[in-house]
Amino acid sequence: MSVNMPKTILLVDDDAHLLDGFRRWLCSAFNIRTFSVPAEALSVIRQEGPFPVIVSDMRMPDMDGLTLLRCVRRCHPESVCIMLTGDSDQELAVQALNEGHIFRFLKKPCPSDALRTAIEDGLGEYHNRCLQSGFQYRLYHDGQTLTDVEVGPGCLAVTGYTGADLMDNPRQWEELTLLEDRLRLRMFYTDAHEGRPVEPIEYRLCRKDQTMIWVRNTLLRRQSDAEGCRLCLEGQLQDVTERKRSEQQSEFLAQFPKENPNPVLRVNAEGRVIYANDAGAPLLEMWDRQVGQLLPQELYEVVLNARHSGSPLTYEQKCRDRYYAIVCAPVRDCEDVNLYARDITEIKRAEIELRRANRELVEHDRLKSEFVSTVTHELRTPLCIFRNIISNALAGVHGPVSKSLKQNLEMAQQGVERLARIISDFLDVSKIESGSLQIELCQCSLNDLIDETCLSLEPLAAARKIRIYTALPDESVTALVDRDHIVQVLVNLIGNAIKFIPQRGRIDVSLERNEQEATIRVRDNGPGLTQEEMGRIFDRFVQAKIFKGPGEHGTGLGLTISRALVQMHGGKLWVQSEEGNGCEFVFTIPKQSICKKTLSVTTNSVFNQ
Incomplete structure (x- = not known):
């Protein structure tokens, strides 16, 4: 949330001549209001604030500058406080700076350009505070009722109320909460008062301008005040409206796959499951998770990789006797990731069967190659004998050969040569398949x-x-x-x-x-x-x-x-x-x-x- 950005600067100093000088130096750049009495300035601040930048002298009658700025801090924590100090006040100014009561201190006499620069820097800081989406708070209880509320910078941006509004009416703190959510909030604070551990709670607030927002309330610590009379709860309130809208939009969009027989889930940037359809129950059960809880770390890393790459990634997981292929698909213009799961049990079983069949085929192929190699080697010896016998017969080694016998022997020789070529081819194939064929270059x-x-x-x-x-x-x-x-x-x-x-x-x-x-x-x-x-x-x-x-x-x-x-x-x-x-x-x-x-x-x- 943002607020209007007024440029009126308050100057508080008991030296009227100094205030006149400041007014002349700064009136061309800023709207200037000056006060010589701190109490009057504080009254205007409470009624008309917040003012973006308040410049105050340290030493003034009736109320010193540090006390004034501490009061300002409670009324309007967004206001940026600058202190003017003399040599003797620097130690106090440094202490106030360290405690966060002031933004900067300037040493008197202060040159006009140094003051102008400090005010411009203060306006930038005020702008940043008005853009904050969260703030810290302190609630004081006397055992029965809420007696006091203190808020830090960001309250005005988130709720539209100033610190002064809540100081004047502490009950306003509870009344901000929508009526339907107040019981849950009371139980949250009751558990905190009684020392029981509490988880952050999310509920709806009605801003001063009547718009509704979602906030996340986190308890930081529980302690007694300095006197030990009141219990102080310190916490942080964070505007989570945009995130809630995204989740609600996710839930709305998820209505489309609600009847999908395959699991459909959505997770946010934290890896938290914000939606799961009915078919997603087996996966949640397998992970021992529920909607609202974080994914298992191994799957969350896949989700992160998908979101960073901007492209879908597939992850396979076994669930008892079933297999699922989970596609992690980043949601456009959003940090959420959709998980689309599909039961691939039959496919996996088919793959397992195929691998088994492939192993058998490889083994059969090996046995075949071994058989071919053995048979071809065994055939070569008798083939050589046949070739020599036929060759000798054709050469007349065994006596004269008739014309018809010669024709038959030549036909037999052609058949033997063809068989030799076939055996040679099979031997080459066997050597190539086994990787044993030698190349002599x-x-x-x-x-x-x-x-x-x-x-x-x-x-x-x-x-x-x-x-x-x-x-x-x-x-x-x-x-x-x-x-x-x-x-x-x-x-x-x-x-x-x-x-x-x-x-x-x-x-x-x-x-x-x-x-x-x-x-x-x-x-x-x-x-x-x-x-x-x-x-x-x-x-x-x-x-x-x-x-x-x-x-x-x-x-x-x-x-x-x-x-x-x-x-x-x-x-x-x-x-x-x-x-x-x-x-x-x-x-x-x-x-x-x-x-x-x-x-x-x-x-x-x-x-x-």
Whole structure:
């Protein structure tokens, strides 16, 4: 609350000439009233106050300045008191300053600019006092009735009544309280009188201008006065109207989610629960809290973080056999935070079941990989025996071979070679998954690798009347790579194109470079891929349906292995295609060297991507 800001300044001094001088110095800036008799000044102050600033001499007949200002302090604690002193009075002035009776003291003779500055500072202090939202008080009881009331600065701003109003009529203190709240207030003071502990109480007051406000009354101490005849209660009254309005608004807004089957709560800046709907009862019970009490500290910290960040935060909590997700959402233009809780028990149970299933899948995958590795290793030995027997038979080691037998042996040899490639793919997959695939880096010419690979695949391409063209830089492009694995990638990409594009097709292999990496492209003029196929082409055991031609179909692991090998070198492999317009597989190889240890550690994660 604020009050009107009069600028009338009271000057009290028994020296008429000094008062005339003060009036001349200050009349241009302030409304000045002067008094040479302290009693007359005090009477005007009680009847017409408060005055923002009162300047008084220390030594005057009938009543000294300190006594005058102490009386002013009781009547109008908001008024700012300044004292004029001589050399002999400075000790008393310092004591009065320390006790809070005066705002400042000035030594006589006082220059006009010093007095003007002190008055302007006093007006600023008066303004601050009039904006206070609380004040301290003292109530004196003789055992039966309230005999006296003393209030501090802020009473006028909060209640509209001056200290003089309450001094003249102590009963006014109780009459300020709304009739419906007076019984609670009496019980509060009764408990305080009898020495029982009391909690702060909130109730409604009617101000002098008839407006209603909410206040919070806190007892500070209980003691007897200096004579021991009266009991003194010291307390503090704080205007909490704005907070109450906010709480009432919160309660009003909370009517909307009242029928919500999910818990909805609101907490204030202190972390105190000011509203909870019916569905919030289980949470309050879990926290052992009620509306009006503070949240558990752990949750309050989440609320604080949400309010400071200005964004909702989610907190999960288990309540017996139920799980709740609690969203802490700051309220706009307010320090309150809404808590929206949702029962996520079924979701959590599903997550637990999913994690269990994932663990089982991981274990099954491990067993599968172990099985594949074992079986493929076991197959390699008899396969080598079959290969040698067939090779020796075709070479005539065991005697002449008829034409029909030779054809059968060649068919068997092709089947053995295909089976060998399948076993090799499975072994590569097993090593990549286990992270045991080794990379042996060496400085190689990528031009030479491409030329050698294309030359080795020429017979296969010629059998299907497919031409392979290369576009390589004149200057050799070198990189630190595993020679065999890069050749494996090239064979896979070019070999796929040979197998799956129509006869008399064309394959272009190009090499480009920049400062960071080399880029190799393998492009064909085949049927191309659909968008769906491009999204899955690098997955394990996937083969595009649109691949046509009489060529054999493999295991669907070649592109998966190729991408893993390229990524292990720090590069990328991707495909670009339009259906009916051919495919282009592109992969990059960084020029910088790559630590072998890093490669072996990351192979598993690279493959799983």
